[in-house]
Amino acid sequence: MHFTAMAIKDFKGDVIGAVQSFEDVTKEIKLQKQLLETLEEKEVLLKEIQHRIKSDLQIIRAMIHFQSYYIDHDPSLELFKEIQNHVNSMTRIHDKLYRSKDLTNINMENSLKV
Numbered sequence: 001m002h003f004t005a006m007a008i009k010d011f012k013g014d015v016i017g018a019v020q021s022f023e024d025v026t027k028e029i030k031l032q033k034q035l036l037e038t039l040e041e042k043e044v045l046l047k048e049i050q051h052r053i054k055s056d057l058q059i060i061r062a063m064i065h066f067q068s069y070y071i072d073h074d075p076s077l078e079l080f081k082e083i084q085n086h087v088n089s090m091t092r093i094h095d096k097l098y099r100s101k102d103l104t105n106i107n108m109e110n111s112l113k114v
Contacts, residue, residue, distance in 0.1 A: 002022070061087050
C-alpha cells in the first residue's frame with residue numbers, strides 16, 4: 001500500500017482536519033518483478049550471443065590463417081593479410097564491447113586501423 005496524508009488548515013493556519021489516501025501498488029510491484037525477470041533473461045541471451053560471436057571470429061581467424069599457408073601469389077597473400085587485420089580489429093572491438101560496463105563511452109583508439 002502507498003499512503004499519503006495532507007493536513008487541512010483554516011485561514012489562520014491551524015490544522016482542522018486531514019485528507020488521507022491509500023493506493024494499492026500490488027500491480028506495479030508485479031510489473032517491476034516481471035521487468036526484472038525479462039531483463040535477466042535478455043542479459044543471459046546477450047552473453048550467449050557474445051560468446052558465439054567470439055567463437056565465430058576465432059574460427060574465421062583460424063581459417064584465414066591456415067588458408068594463407070597455401071597461397072604463393074604475393075598480391076593474394078597481401079589480401080589475406082589485410083583480411084586478417086580486419087578480423088583482428090573486429091575481434092578487438094568485440095572484446096572491448098564485451099568487457100565494457102558502459103557502452104556509451106568506449107575507447108576505440110587502438111582497436112581501429114585505418
